Amino acid sequence: MSRPREFTKGKIHDVVVRPLSKFLDERGWLAELFRSDEIDPQVMPVMAYLSMTQPGVARGPHEHLDQTDYFCFMGPSNFKVYLWDHRPESPTCGVRQVLYAGVDSPLMVIVPPGVVHAYRNIGGDNGIVFNAPNRLYAGESKKSPVDEIRHEEEAGSPFCLD
Numbered sequence: 001m002s003r004p005r006e007f008t009k010g011k012i013h014d015v016v017v018r019p020l021s022k023f024l025d026e027r028g029w030l031a032e033l034f035r036s037d038e039i040d041p042q043v044m045p046v047m048a049y050l051s052m053t054q055p056g057v058a059r060g061p062h063e064h065l066d067q068t069d070y071f072c073f074m075g076p077s078n079f080k081v082y083l084w085d086h087r088p089e090s091p092t093c094g095v096r097q098v099l100y101a102g103v104d105s106p107l108m109v110i111v112p113p114g115v116v117h118a119y120r121n122i123g124g125d126n127g128i129v130f131n132a133p134n135r136l137y138a139g140e141s142k143k144s145p146v147d148e149i150r151h152e153e154e155a156g157s158p159f160c161l162d
């Protein structure tokens with residue numbers, strides 16, 4: 001199968017989506033983000049970062065050649081998360097998956113290489129996203145090229161955010 005230009009709605013093979021539990025008590029809440037006994041060793045994080053995205057603003061669409069992303073959306077805002085499978089070898093090549101995640105639905109989302117991804121803050125607050133990828137950004141000591149294909153500026157891109 002060649003790279004699709006059109007997508008149908010569905011669930012993407014190898015994308016893992018899990019609810020994150022908040023343990024609430026009188027002080028506030030605590031949530032586990034990842035555990036080595038619950039993750040496939042191939043996607044074990046090697047670094048982690050937080051980003052803040054302002055209301056109405058989107059990041060992506062991007063994809064990675066080798067890196068798996070491990071996103072956690074906990075709030076304080078909500079995000080619309082877009083995923084497109086254009087891996088020719090995937091059983092769900094040509095599928096687009098949309099998720100809503102954040103304060104009203106805390107989720108962990110694992111995005112494998114070759115799955116194009118983007119998210120928009122659809123809430124009214126600044127939104128925090130945690131990511132713990134299984135590859136170092138720009139490699140050891142940041143001496144390698146960044147593993148990222150950016151589709152933001154691509155003319156006629158099929159990866160559109162509504």
Ligand SMILES: Cc1cn([C@H]2C[C@H](O)[C@@H](COP(=O)(O)OP(=O)(O)O[C@H]3O[C@@H](C)C(=O)[C@@H](O)[C@H]3O)O2)c(=O)[nH]c1=O
Pocket residue numbers: 049059060061062069117118119131137148
């Ligand atoms: C991802 C990353 C960025 N940076 C730096 C580079 C740059 O100066 C600044 C902002 O990075 P970017 O422009 O790449 O950020 P951005 O374009 O928002 O990229 C993000 O988009 C979403 C959709 C994703 O999937 C993330 O994995 C990430 O790729 O942070 C690091 O130092 N380490 C990192 O791990």
